[in-house]
Amino acid sequence: MNPIHLETLLTIVEEGSFEVAAAVLGISPSAVSQRIKSLEAATGRVLLRRTNPVTATDAGEIIVQAERRMALLQAETDVALGRRLARVPLSVAINSDSLATWFRGVIDETARRGEAALRIRIEDEARTLALLRRGDVLGAVTREHTPVSGCESSFIGTMRYHAVACPRLAREFAAGEITWETMPLVGYGPNDQTVNDAMRERFIDSHVVRARVSQIPSSEGYLEAVRCGLGWGLISKLQARELLKAGQLVLLDDKPLDIDLYWQRWRLESEVLEALTRDVLDAARALAPSKLGKARDS
Template structure:
């Protein structure tokens, strides 16, 4: 397969369009289209769905994954041969809660190493593994401990979530010693927020009708602020809720604690850059989540 064509395919998928890919590659949009058609002709398959944004077909996912592996190896080989640092984009799928809390030290570790750039994809931890399977990312934080084909898995630890709200919102929906969960407004991070979809399990019988308002706030910082001002109650990571619980701006609504196990899945590829990334992620998890690196 032609390396130029493979790089062009990655640009189209990663940048989300033929025109943007052309600008990034410094060529015309027609040149990008010609390269993609030539690549498709060489493999005898349609590789890109001409949608907005363009997405890989099943055959395209295979080629995209191969292209990422080749690009990483090519960049690292160039680094060794030329004795200089190459710009290696590490595509990684992470969940917003991890990035907003325990994962942040990883950014400093990658910056200090100086050999790689990051392309982070924010997705719910229950869905990141799909990006790994499709070849869109080379590593992911996920709740799935079963290794994707061609990947290795490391247990990171568990994130603990507690139900919290402002004191006045709790008092407004207090019923006796409990909470009127069917009526109390709630918060969602987004449509793929599987964690918040389970918020009523064990709190409200399935046959009781729900009549609550639900607000979607797809930003980790704004999500906490929405909870802090009383737009709704939410399941927040203990790590993230701790300052507001200590100040009294938020209160815990019940004694239930939801523990979500997290795993690090990465391509089984001998790569110094991937090793540095893995060490940074597992090291950050060990400090915040209480697991030994590599456990």
């Protein structure tokens, strides 16, 4: 297959548009279309869904993932040859809570080495695996231990979450003035699996509380919303610790929610990807050694 055609396919998928891909590549939209037609003729498959945004078909995703791997190896080769201005792009999927806490150590180490560019995708840890499976990212922090085909999985630790609220809501809850189903709730977004798990453990009917759920799609914003009293929420132990000590947050019960996290990455011979994996494991263990176990690879 023509490498230029493969690059064009990847650019279209990343940009979601033939027109934007043409601008990025510095060619006309008709030239982009012609390249894709030639690639589809060579493979005998339809590779793109002509929707808005444009997405890859199942066959297209296989080729896109292969092209991403080749692009990573090419970028590493460029760096090894001494073109130090070129950085190896590392796309990573991670949940917002991890990014706000232990993953900062990974960013520090990546910056210190200066040989890779991080491209972080924020997604719930229960959903990051879909990005890895499609080849959109090289590595992902996920709940799933079983490795995706072509990937390896390492245990990185357990994030503990507590149901907390501001002192005012906590007092009303303790006094019986409000219940789990009448107390306002703060969620990260419509796909917040952590909050959904906590509600299920407390037998809270999601349909009953739906009208009282605020959605704050930022880890720092979420923490502030709970602190201010917009509703109760699930806050990681790492984020809640100081506010609990200061009395700005109060535990609502003694039912912590523990979520095991795993680092899944492509099984690919890559020095930069290996270094990133070491940084992920080291950063997680350094921040909460009492909750982290020995890494196990599959």
